[in-house]
Amino acid sequence: MKHGYCDFFLLPNMTHYQSKHSYILELKYLSKSEYTEKKAREQWDEAVGQINSYAAAPRVEALRQGTQLHKIIIQFCGWDMIKMREVMS
Numbered sequence: 001m002k003h004g005y006c007d008f009f010l011l012p013n014m015t016h017y018q019s020k021h022s023y024i025l026e027l028k029y030l031s032k033s034e035y036t037e038k039k040a041r042e043q044w045d046e047a048v049g050q051i052n053s054y055a056a057a058p059r060v061e062a063l064r065q066g067t068q069l070h071k072i073i074i075q076f077c078g079w080d081m082i083k084m085r086e087v088m089s
Helices: 036-055 060-063
Strands: 006-010 022-029 068-077 082-089
Touching: 022 036, 036 060, 036 068, 036 082
Parallel strands: 022 068
Antiparallel strands: 006 022, 068 082
16 A cells, blocks of 8 residues: 555444544654654654555545544654644644
C-alpha cells in the first residue's frame, strides 16, 4: 500500500458496538541523547505528513465506516511524553 503503515488504527466494530469515532495513532521516539528542539520539530513534521498520508488511504476510508477519524501523534523523549496532539488537517 503506497500510504505506508500506521502504528495503531483503532477502527469501529459496528457488528457489536455503535461508534462515531475511529483513530489513527502515530508514535514517535527520540532518545534523550539524540534529543534537540530541531530534531523534535523535524520528527513532528514528518509524523504529520505520515499520518495525513495514512488517513488518505482508500482502505482507511472503507474501514472507518463513516465514523469521524481522529489523527493523533504522540512524541516521546526517553520515557517522557513531550507532545501529544490531534492533527486536524
